[in-house]
Amino acid sequence: MKVEMFSDEIMNIAENFSDNLDKIAPLSGSPKQVEWANKIRAKVTRNLIMYYAFNSKKGMYFIEMDEEVIKKAERFILSKNKASFWIEHREKDYLQFKRLIESTLYFEEPKEKSVIDEAKAEVTVYPNDQKTKVVAEIVFDEENNEIKVKSEKDQIVINTVKSLHYDWSGKVWYYETVPYKKDVADRIAEVGNKLLLAGVPIIIWNETIRQKAIDGKYEKECFRWVIKDKDMISIVWEFRSDELYRKAKRLPHAKWENGGMDVPARYYAEIRDFAKINEFKITPAAAELLSRAEDDEKTHIKTTIKKADVKKEENTELKDILNSSREILEDLKDD
Numbered sequence: 001m002k003v004e005m006f007s008d009e010i011m012n013i014a015e016n017f018s019d020n021l022d023k024i025a026p027l028s029g030s031p032k033q034v035e036w037a038n039k040i041r042a043k044v045t046r047n048l049i050m051y052y053a054f055n056s057k058k059g060m061y062f063i064e065m066d067e068e069v070i071k072k073a074e075r076f077i078l079s080k081n082k083a084s085f086w087i088e089h090r091e092k093d094y095l096q097f098k099r100l101i102e103s104t105l106y107f108e109e110p111k112e113k114s115v116i117d118e119a120k121a122e123v124t125v126y127p128n129d130q131k132t133k134v135v136a137e138i139v140f141d142e143e144n145n146e147i148k149v150k151s152e153k154d155q156i157v158i159n160t161v162k163s164l165h166y167d168w169s170g171k172v173w174y175y176e177t178v179p180y181k182k183d184v185a186d187r188i189a190e191v192g193n194k195l196l197l198a199g200v201p202i203i204i205w206n207e208t209i210r211q212k213a214i215d216g217k218y219e220k221e222c223f224r225w226v227i228k229d230k231d232m233i234s235i236v237w238e239f240r241s242d243e244l245y246r247k248a249k250r251l252p253h254a255k256w257e258n259g260g261m262d263v264p265a266r267y268y269a270e271i272r273d274f275a276k277i278n279e280f281k282i283t284p285a286a287a288e289l290l291s292r293a294e295d296d297e298k299t300h301i302k303t304t305i306k307k308a309d310v311k312k313e314e315n316t317e318l319k320d321i322l323n324s325s326r327e328i329l330e331d332l333k334d335d
Helices: 007-019 031-053 068-079 083-088 094-108 115-123 155-163 184-197 207-215 242-249 265-277 284-299 316-323
Strands: 002-005 060-064 136-141 146-150 173-176 202-204 224-229 232-237 255-257 260-263
Touching: 007 031, 031 068, 031 083, 031 094, 115 202, 136 184, 146 184, 155 173, 155 184, 184 202, 184 207, 202 207, 224 260, 224 284, 232 265, 232 284, 242 260, 260 265, 265 284
Parallel strands: 136 202
Antiparallel strands: 002 060, 136 146, 146 173, 224 232, 232 260, 255 260
16 A cells, blocks of 8 residues: 655655664764764665655655565665765765665575475485585486486586586586486486485485485496397497407397397397396397297297108119129230
């Protein structure tokens, strides 16, 4: 509710308040400084009250019954209780003081927590051995298949994520996964756990994953995978390994294509054995393709093939010669 007032009425209010400031809130300083500062403060205060009460649209003065705006100005004025402050700012007019008041109150006034701040507070985990006030938020970017760590610049955070092979985008730290990996939750829990152990508070929005990070319960990252690549099985691994290349190349009809060893799914038994021996994980899509190849093979009708019963023709002429007398024929004898 606002009450309309005439200019002389509001002027009286402004003057009475400003003239009594020296009694309401005495300034500290030498007698001469206090006398001078009181005059400066009274003038600024009077003009500010007039400014805040004036309604330019109606050309009339109003004063709010709750005096919310004026109280803010009063609080600022009363807080500046040193004569030196007013003397130092004596060149400022009331509009400059208005801006000073508003900027000061913006930074000094306690602000209500926003919904976002309150939501973050509910899911923030602070380690007992906290070593930084920087909070790292861990999220998963489904569109780019990336785990991202968002935080203010902090060397502990940097060292921790670098040890897990995270890259810097210019804005956030990120770790690129691939669509076939189903261990995203474990990777989020892992980086969360490493940050907590390093003394960094974290935010993980998913309650289950957040608890895994706290408990340190996550599967070790697998860098060896058997995946489905169109209608083929592809054996892939991170980090160069000549040994794995040689082993994979021994699989039937194995061929190196696009960073992986492609093998026809019909060799499902050999592929499974290879995966088991060399600690490769088989993705669900690849497992389905191998199972389908195995089922197809089972549908093949097996036919018993008989060996041909062919009688061999005996070479009787040779047999007769071998069984004949070893005596030299008369025709072959020398004369």
